[in-house]
Amino acid sequence: MPELPEVETTVRGLERVLKGRKLVRVEPRRPDLRRALPPDLGQRLTGARVTDLGRRAKYGTISTDRGDTLVFHLGMSGKWRIDPAELDKHDHFVIETDEGRRLALNDARRFGSLDLVPTDELAAWPAFAALGPEPMDLTARELQRKLAGRNAAIKLLLLDQSIVAGLGNIYVCEALYRAGIHPRRPGGSVSLARLERLVVAIKEVLAEAIEAGGSTLRDYAAPNGELGYFSKAFAVYDREGKPCSCGGTVKRIVQGGRSTFYCPRCQR
């Protein structure tokens, strides 16, 4: 269930193993994840040297000296396993470096994706071109402009990657809680002052999550490759019926087919 902080943590972990390394073996172990993999993926990556790693929204990028960038999305269950003792049935893509390190992209539910894009065309790549600003670059003014006239619930609009790119269900719930905004409030009805609070809340909750991820990088790099969510207790997410610090009770509703958790006393 990786959102932006988990992808950021993943990229930082991969960077330590991959940056500057040559890929001596590249093995797609099935032809597709969510979509078909590029048929020449193995051929185009084998023998290439990794120059850079990066992140855009919830996508990770691995660029090579051949002018290609491998773009991965972890979907909901994806994770990279570092030096797994043995491969399991959900290790769908495996690469090996000239130092003998092995990385396996494991994705039980296969909602993830792998694409190979010319590095100089990345910004124009359709999936990237459709993305809104990175949350860390977001301003209240810009958010206000994007929400103007929109009647849909603020919760749903914040999940729209063209409005702001990288937020998922968990951090949207947490950010709205911190900003004191009711998840059902129409997007266009949130005042600039409250959007200011919201933008600060988004940046803070993501920064804290990345910080927590950084502190668990050791675990991430362990043979089992597990990468947990920001494991500090969430204030509202998955806490239906439990107490809020205000004395109220966390409530769960369904919006757009997915759960929203919020405190009816704190969020208006």
Next chain:
DNA sequence: AGATATTCCTGGAGGC
């Protein structure tokens, strides 16, 4: 154009 529903997939949880 905006809003809403559906689709992909598997494992884990809970009910009986």
Next chain:
DNA sequence: TGCCTCCAGGAATATC
């Protein structure tokens, strides 16, 4: 214990 249903998640796609 086993079988069934339901649910979680992100984003593309379809339909109103």
